[in-house]
Amino acid sequence: MKVLKALLILILFVSCHKKEEHPYTFYYWKTHLKLDQVEKKVLDHASVPYLYTRFFDIDKADGKFQPVAVITKDKSFETGKQIVPTVFITNQSMYHISAEEIRFLAKSIHELVQKKTQEYGLKINNEIQIDCDWTAGTRDDYFKFLKELKRVSGKEITCTLRLHQVKDKNQTGVPPVEKVYLMCYSTSSPLENSNKNSILDAAVLKSYLSKLEDYPIKKIEVALPIYSWGIxxxxxEKHKLINALSRKDLENPGFKKISDDEVEIIKDGFYFGNFLSKGFRIKVEEISDEQLEDVTCFLEKKIPHFNIIYYQLDSKFVSNRTF
Structure with a gap:
């Protein structure tokens, strides 16, 4: 196994010929802002001076926009990095919204970002990143919203870019921003019966991004996954997710090993905060350094020099990884 792993690394290295060093940092995607010593150390070594920090989500219920899971802050959340406020907006929030609603939403988001920044004494940069899985049906109103947020805030507005939005750009459109963040994960649903790694399947990603070099926005940063979960x-044959499980978690006397990444439960009990019955199966999906190297090598042939933002900063995901 060690020989095979070494051979894979050698093949990837040769295929990439001279390896490019990519500046990197992280997403922080927890509602309560806090950092343990492992996370602080890893963040301090990151070569990009920013930490992309989720501030809140926006959803729409009963016709009204609502902020969801707004951040709180622990005193341990201290870093020399500048914070990039990131806001997730559900796609359904963008369906059939009026010009007045667009103005209201942009103003409200800007004010809430400012409020949380001042309340917690955060050092932010001049950017707000919007994360939305927009579609052909919401593109026009979403793009109007991005322009309005730029006007209201006076900030640089950037947004995330999903794989299907690259592949189907003629339908989903190109957002009115100067920089996008390509999300190189969630290549399929973890709740489907599939042998593929739903976090990152390189073959699927390469298929969706085969014409990435033709994308009209040339400033593209890359978001890569380092998280894991259990299915x-x-x-x-119904599925549920348990976040942050790794292969190591499968080492349990109550489990029978099926493969390196899958077990069958042989004893009813509480596992990882869930009651799981005998006969249930747990499959872990995690991302190897070789997978990340493969994707990075592919992207280097498609787009010029890019930064990497790893999703996400959590001691569970960063403690045994070299960046």
Whole structure:
């Protein structure tokens, strides 16, 4: 196994010929802002001076926009990095919204970002990043919103870019921003019956991004996954996710090993905060350094020099990884 791993690394290295060093940093995607010593150390070594920090989500219920899971802050959240406020907006929030609603939403987001920045004494840069899985049906209003947020805030507005939005750009459109963040993960649904790694399947990604070099926005940063999870399958072949599981978590006397990344539960009990019955299966999906190297090598042939933002900063995901 060690020989095979070394051979894979050698093949990737040769295929990339001279390796480019990419400046990197992280996303921080927890509601309560706090950093343990491992996270602080890893963040301090990151070569990009920013930490992309989720401030809140926006959803729409009963016709009204609502902020969801707004951040709180612990005193341990201290860093020399500048914070880039990041806001997730559900796609359904963008369906059939009026010009007045667009103005209201942009103003409200800007004011809430300012409020949280001042309340917690955060050092932010001149950027607000919007994360939305917009579609052909919401593109026009979403793009109007991005322009309005730029006007209201006076900030540089950037946004995330998903794989299907690259592949189907003629349908989903190109956002009115100067910089996008390409999300190189979630290549399929973890709740489907599939042998593919739903976090990152390189073949799927390469298919979607085969014409990436033709994308009209030339400033593209790259978001890569370092997270993991477990997919639990019950007797009816229904699935649920347990976040942050790794292969190491599968080492349990209550489990029978099926493969390197899958076990069957042989004893009813509480595992990882969930009651799981005998016969249930747990499959872990995690991302190897070789997978990340493969994707990075592919992207280097498609777009010029890019920064990498790893998703996400958590001691569970960064403690045993070299950046």
């Amino acid at each position: 639990v399958t019950n007797h009816l």
